[in-house]
Structures are given as structure tokens and as C-alpha cells.
Amino acid sequence: MDNIPVVDFSPYNLGEKGFSDGHDVDLGRQLKSAFTEVGFVYLKNTGITQEEKWPTVEFRDIQAAFFQRCKELSLRVLKVMAHSLGLEPQIFLHAHRNIGSDDNATTLRSLYYPPVNSELVKEGQLRCGEHSDYGSITLVFQGPEGGLQVLSRSGDFISAPSIPGTVLVNIGDLMQRWTSDLLISSVHRVLLPPAGDSRSRQSLVFFVHPDDEALITCCDGSNKYPAVTGGAYLQERFNDSYGRK
Numbered sequence: 001m002d003n004i005p006v007v008d009f010s011p012y013n014l015g016e017k018g019f020s021d022g023h024d025v026d027l028g029r030q031l032k033s034a035f036t037e038v039g040f041v042y043l044k045n046t047g048i049t050q051e052e053k054w055p056t057v058e059f060r061d062i063q064a065a066f067f068q069r070c071k072e073l074s075l076r077v078l079k080v081m082a083h084s085l086g087l088e089p090q091i092f093l094h095a096h097r098n099i100g101s102d103d104n105a106t107t108l109r110s111l112y113y114p115p116v117n118s119e120l121v122k123e124g125q126l127r128c129g130e131h132s133d134y135g136s137i138t139l140v141f142q143g144p145e146g147g148l149q150v151l152s153r154s155g156d157f158i159s160a161p162s163i164p165g166t167v168l169v170n171i172g173d174l175m176q177r178w179t180s181d182l183l184i185s186s187v188h189r190v191l192l193p194p195a196g197d198s199r200s201r202q203s204l205v206f207f208v209h210p211d212d213e214a215l216i217t218c219c220d221g222s223n224k225y226p227a228v229t230g231g232a233y234l235q236e237r238f239n240d241s242y243g244r245k
């Protein structure tokens, strides 16, 4: 699979109550296949609408409500993931009980990329450098400008444009470790706009992390990676990134 699949999330749409009952095998299979092969998926019919993405008025209240919607969607995705891997359905949810509190590092970030003067651009410059995300999963809401690219297994960068009516979801490094490298945390980047395109770029990104105290052990029972708490893992990654020993 060398493109990012679009998967219909209707069975777990936020408008549907009682998602804890039963599960959709087909949806789980599609999600698992996307996360094992590309590490990214577009979810459609999530219940989060196009309009909700772009809060403009009464920002704080809207932001808090949007955070809550993202949290709920993330928990549903984590639940389907657990099912799809044949794991105890609550395994990921149990480790994400404190999203939105001080004991959990999950954040909603508003990322503004200023306009670029193409005459000043140097060879190889990017809007956002190549990286993978640290946490469990990430929800990405992009504007229409596009520019996001994902490194595929074959070694090529593939475009991940904004697809109206979908939420782009990707696996983070800690989830890859948790699943003993079954689900993949793909490297991605944001390109500069094409020459002459002087638009800014706006995205909203919901980075999901397990609770600081949650103990993450390889879910297949192997000892591929030692157990680590969500908090300690994140601290380690920040230390590496920011050069602190």
C-alpha cells in the first residue's frame, strides 16, 4: 500500500452512543492494515465536521470543546485499534484515562506557518522538518494549502493533502514501541509552498499521549522494549531533542 487510505468510521461516529458495545471487525481490519502498512489513515464520517476545525470566535470555549471532541474520537480510534490487534479492548483506553488533566501530556496545537518569500528560499528548506511524532496517535487537521508528506515503506515521500470531511490519523513512536513495531510511526514533513504561492498555512494537531503514570509494556507479551511510563518516555524524547542529559 503506497497511499494513505480513506476509511469510513461511521460505526464509531461521535454521534453514535454506546460505542463500548460490540465492535466492527471490518473497520478494525482496515485500520490495522493502514497502521501496519503506512502508519497514517484518513477517517471519514467521524462526527467532527469541517466547520469545527477552524474555530474563529469565542476561541477558548471553542478550543476546549474541540479538545474534548478530539479526545473522544481518539479514544474510539484506540479502542478499534485494540480490537483489531486482538488485544483486551480496554488496553489502550486504560492508559489514556487522564487526557485533559495535568497527569497526561496530550495537547492540541495550533500551528501557523507564515507566508514564504520564494526569492529567499534556500535549497532543501522545509516548512516542518522530517520527524515522527512521539506519542500514541496524532489527529491532524490541515487547511486547504496542503504540503504534508509521509515517507512510505518504499522510501518515497507521498502527499497527504487535506481531504474535506476526513480526519488524518497517524501512529506515534510510543505506539510503535507498545505494539513491538507492528504499527508504524512514519516519518513526515511539511513542504514549502510552490514558488509564487504566498499563502500562510494553518493546521491543528492533536497529539495523544498515554498518562504520565501509565506503564507501557509490549502488548504482544514480548520483551522487545523494556517497560516505560508514558511520562518517562516523553521526558527522554524531549531531553534527546533539546540536548539535555
Ligand SMILES: O=C(O)CCC(=O)C(=O)O
Residues within 6 Å of the ligand: 111, 128, 133, 140, 142, 148, 188, 189, 190, 203, 205
Ligand atoms: O502541520 C502539519 O500538517 C503537521 C505538523 C506535524 O507533523 C507536527 O507538528 O508533528
Ligand SMILES: [Fe+2]
Residues within 6 Å of the ligand: 131, 132, 133, 188
Ligand atoms: Fe508530526
